[in-house]
Amino acid sequence: MPTRLIVLILPLLWACHAPVETRQNHVVHRGEQAVLTAANGNAFLALEREDCYHVQQAVSSRDKAWLETMEMQDKVLRVAAGTPVKVLQDSYNERKVEILEGPLAGKTGWVAWEFLSPPPPAGR
Numbered sequence: 001m002p003t004r005l006i007v008l009i010l011p012l013l014w015a016c017h018a019p020v021e022t023r024q025n026h027v028v029h030r031g032e033q034a035v036l037t038a039a040n041g042n043a044f045l046a047l048e049r050e051d052c053y054h055v056q057q058a059v060s061s062r063d064k065a066w067l068e069t070m071e072m073q074d075k076v077l078r079v080a081a082g083t084p085v086k087v088l089q090d091s092y093n094e095r096k097v098e099i100l101e102g103p104l105a106g107k108t109g110w111v112a113w114e115f116l117s118p119p120p121p122a123g124r
Helices: 002-016 049-060 064-072
Strands: 033-036 042-046 076-080 084-090 094-099 108-112
Touching: 033 094, 042 049, 049 064, 049 094, 049 108, 064 076
Parallel strands: none
Antiparallel strands: 033 084, 042 076, 042 108, 084 094, 094 108
């Protein structure tokens, strides 16, 4: 009887196994470096964590007017995609990052983890 149970459970466990994490699908966490990603060339950082979800929704729905309004109110930073950042804090969906290069170097903001990728390997 125990052997049958093991034979039945093993395929179930195999089917539920999470995919192996690779460099391409790695979710960055506190202390790691990353690069900002965006489809249109610009990433947006919310200056306050509570605005992060709304920024993500505006980016997803391509609500340029809302993003520009938030930018004029100094609640959002527009940052070039590919800009290197360091993750300072992480929560379930958001990461607080510090911009490492460019004219906004040293500034911090919040971004959804989906808009961060591991940096490319050195030498590329």
